[in-house]
Amino acid sequence: MEKQQELEWEAAQNTEINVDLVSAAKRQLKFLEAVDRNRWLYDSPGLDRAIYRYNAYWLPMLAKHSESPLFEAPLVVPLDCEWIWHSHRLNPVRYKKDCEEFYGRILDNKNVISSVEGTSRKQTEDAWKRLFPGEPFELDLELQQENISGQGVVAENFTKYDLIAAAQRQAPFFYQVSQCHMNDTRYIIGAVARYKGFLHLIKRNKEKGIKSFSVPTYDIDLIWHTHQLHPVSYCEDLLKIMGKILEHDDTDSDRTKGQKLDVGFTGTTKTFEDLYGHRYWRAGAMYKGNAPSPVRLTPYLGTVTKKVASLNESPIVALPATKVFEVMLEFVSVRNLPEGHNGSLCVSFSKSQPDMIFNAKRTLKILSESGEKQVACFQCEPTGNLLFELMSSPSVSPLIKKVKNIGTTFISLEDFLSPDSNLTVEKWLDLVPSSHITESKPIGLRVAISVTIPTPAPHKLHMVRSRPFSKSSCLFPLPVRAQFSKNWARIEDEEGNMVLNLHMRDQHKSKGKKESRKKVVVGIMDSGKACTLAEGAESKWSMVNSPWSLKLPNTNNDDGHLFEMTGPHTVRLFLGGRLDYESRRCAKHKAEHQHEPHLITAVKFSTEEPYGTTVALLDMKSGTVKVKEDWFVLPSLIVTFILGNILRNEGHCNMALHSEELSNEAHNIAVGKETNQAPLPKELVAANTGVLAGGCGGCGSGCGNGVRTVESGGCGGCGSMTANTGGCGGCGGSGGCGSMMAKDGVSGGCGSGCGGGCGSVMAKDGVSGGCGSGCGGGCGGGCGSMMAKNGVSGGCGGGCGGCGGGCGSVMGNSGVSTGGSKNMEKSGGCGGCGAGGCVGMSDGGLNQEIVVA
Incomplete structure (x- = not known):
């Protein structure tokens, strides 16, 4: 059986495709990222206008250029037209039909390059102006919508295919393939091999007369899309492979159990694994759920990206870099079991050395023994070994909990870091039997493992109380790491090592007859050396020797943020877990618990990320800070400490805030006394207030x-x-x-x-x-x-x-x-x-x- 599966996989890999799918997939990801920075293309009126320009200008220009080149350099497609062209080509049968009806041939992408890498843009712009003098090359959304007629437009050449629905169906795709491992060469090479296996599987089903709805994983789907974006090659390749052009049905998005998509994926999984003996799932390629809700519906345009000076170059905060990758694991089968064995089997797995991310022992059933597929998906550091213990429990009575260790084995995670690794392993491992088992043949365990490429792990730091509970505190504090006190906080890493001490104090200055008072945050190193990190007056804090400052938003707050940090970027603080930190609850509970008042998400806005990307999560209840980017480590700690002092009164175990006990400054901030400042949201105040x-x-x-x-x-x-x-x-x-x-x-x-x-x-x-x-x-x-x-x-x-x-x-x-x-x-x-x-x-x-x- 295994030999036949190897032959089938070899036959699949011999499938001929006349496109460099690895390079083309990377170009597609770059393009999708550019579209996602211009989300007006996802909906009207921008989408409507883009569709008109695509039909009226781009396709006629492409037809002219493909028949008789307008200039020697490649043609550059405008971003908005490219988005519609992208969506149209992802229905290859309809695209072929429309092109042949209107232009007599398939309009290919040969000698055409994307707007995101257009080196010959000037030549294309000049040709565009000659053909369509009244229409700008780049879409101008301020252009009056009634001025949509241009010179040389042939109205009857507009496709009747619903391009609005097609583009909107493609809009969520980028979220599923946006993680950095999707752009890794090794990962894409593996995806191309799996795509060939996917096509060969469909071919085998066709030969056997089996009608099936084959559903790809997202790595396969990325390559499938890439192939379709080369319409002439796709049609020719598919006709050779299976005698017909394979349609791409993206109209079904219902993942409910028992529905077409779910049934199709289950069937594809079983057929793929039976045909090749390889697992169909893959780390980093599975459905991630719906995209999180945006923090803004319009792009933030007030940021000019500057070079960020790393604050961690200072000895104030020095954190070791940690890598993490995603792992998927399944135990497929077992062989050469001890004679007379009649118990139920499972395998426990753990790491051989301490891991701050994965430090538990888990258990999975074996597919061949239980008939139930169980797949573990987790993150861990790419170090050490994964240890496996084959366990047996008696099947006499479910009340008997005695479990025997039959044998152990391991696999090295560091082997996946080799440049030669394809990030996937499925093989038999021989077990070292326990002392009470003597067998002539070694017991074998078939293990399937898939990983993504390692990426930097977020830093996780804790603000811990630097002095005992006061007498006014709760008699029974919550069973979590102690919250930090009002004026002092000890910053610890995950291993309990001290990183920094923070202290807030009043600072009085006399200038002539006037005396000013402000608060300062002081950082104290383990050596006892102290330095001032931030200074605050009324509703604004400035960080010393740093470009960052923190302030409440103006009353014309356009996205509901609580605070704003300005510096090399703009970082806004939003109530609750947002974007990457959004709650992954079911839809019902997600609506009920949209905001988690003790959480604050820091979102960075820049030219590259006009809709924001998360850089930190501040847990105001436990004093835990998760930071994704090194440059934001120190600012996030200072901000969490400052907000903690604003939002709680010493001695309350949920960092409660008593308005009447606040300093005048903090009280002004909380209630928005400054005329140009917005008050803190009532959810945030209520969540952290015993009185309110x-x-x-x-x-x-x-x-x-x-x-x-x-x-x-x-x-x-x-x-x-x-x-x-x-x-x-x-x-x-x-x-x-x-x-x-x-x-x-x-x-x-x-x-x-x-x-x-x-x-x-x-x-x-x-x-x-x-x-x-x-x-x-x-x-x-x-x-x-x-x-x-x-x-x-x-x-x-x-x-x-x-x-x-x-x-x-x-x-x-x-x-x-x-x-x-x-x-x-x-x-x-x-x-x-x-x-x-x-x-x-x-x-x-x-x-x-x-x-x-």
Whole structure:
């Protein structure tokens, strides 16, 4: 069987294609990136105007040039016309028909180059002006729409193909192929090989009379598009390969289970793997979900990109570079099992050395043994080995949890870094058997692994409290890394190493009879050396020896940003997880939880990124800062520290803000007292204020002011400290501290499940949840009414779905509590919060939305 599969793959690779698909794919990606910077081409009126120009001017000019060259150099196509031409050619059958009807032949792209690399643009512009004197070469959107008639236009040569719908269908494609690995030569070479396999598979189905809807992965689709953009070569090649021009159906986008696209992808996966013995999935080539919502609907045009001086050249902050790549893993089959084996098999996998990104042990089933396809997708550093342990558990009773280690093996991740690696491995690995197993033939495990190219990993830093809790702080702080205090913060990396200490202090200066007061942020190194990093006065902060400054936006804020940083670029701070950090919830919950008030996303705008690209995520609850680009490390830390001081009052475990306790300066900023400044959004203030809100929903909807959303909680902190029925939900229904000195306080807790935390403390009739563990998990309880009468409390539910117990009324009367270990038998497994676990796919099918193992 394997030999036959090898022969089929060899036959596929002998498929003749008369286009340099590797170079052409790179050119296509460059073009799509340019279109994405000009998103007016995605919709009216720009799209309508581009379609008119394409039909009225570009195609006639191309026809003239292909029949008798207008000049010797290549013809350059205007960007707007190129976008429509791109979309038209991606229906190769219709494009061929239209060209032959209007011009008698297929209008090819030979001797034509893209607008993004046009070296002969001047010659093309001159020829354009001669042919169409009343029409600019580049689309002028300010041109009156009624002036759409030009010299030499033949109205009947306009295609009836719906080019508006065609272009709009192609608009989301760039998001799926925009990651940098798609532009890597090794990755594209692998995609070309898979595309040839895709065509050969369709040919084999045709020969067998099998009608099927073949669905490509995105690396294959990129190459398929690239081939179609060379219309003459595509038609000739496909006629030779399979006797017909292969149509490209991009009209179906419904990925719902059981629909045409889902069924087609499942069938293509099974046929491809049966035919070649290679996995059809590939790291970096699977469906990424819908593109995140933009932060702006119009481009930001106020930025001129300058050279960014790296602040990390200063000894203030020096962080090691870390690489990361995406890994997909499947255990396909096992052979030479010990005689008499009758248990169920699985394989656990882990890294051989510490990895800040992937440091857990996961488990997957084996396809040939379970009949269920399971694929793990995760990120890790490209170092060390992946270790595999073949495990067996008795099939006598599901209650028996004894597991045997049959054998171990490994594969080196560093081998994928070799220039000769094609980033994919599928092979048999011999296991080193455990001591109790003696077999004449080595036990074999067939492992399939695919990786992307390594890219720089974001820096993740933590602001940790530099001094103990004050007496006014919560009795039961959230079980996360300690939040930083009001005036001091210790910056640590992921390994707990100190990077920098930050301190905010008042600075008084006397100038004659006038005395000025401003705040300064001071950085203190481990050696004790201190330097001033930022100075603030009223609503603006300036960073010392740096081009960056931070200020509140003017009242004519056009995109809802909270703050703006100006410097070599413009960086705007938006409430919630945005763009790359947008919540990946289902559509229903995504609408309900569009903004996560404790998160702030930093978005950079530049000439290359007029719609913005994320550079950092600031978690104002935990004090965690994730930074993508080195030049923004120090500015992001300073900004997070400054905002933390604005948005919380010392001693509140959710960094709560008490307006009446703010300094005049911070209060002015919060309420927008300056006449030209916009006030902080009420969501941000409410989410971080004990006075203004009963609690916060965090990353779910939670229950602020004692209101609970059933579908999903948020990752909450403290609710109302001195209020009635204050509380807060968490991930899947957990929360933090509820009403602290309240009557009838109702609270969620600190777990990640349907758990709870601190209920009513020093309260009467306090009712509390507990600390549920797991996702979708424990209906547990924690500390109920402390020093209370008739306190009723749940417990600590472990696992997923477990119901437990905890502390009842402490020093109280008639406390009622359940036990912490009861009712655990029906606890199931769990994935991550929102997206986690190893997704199971039966019958050989594979959902393109593969989740993290």
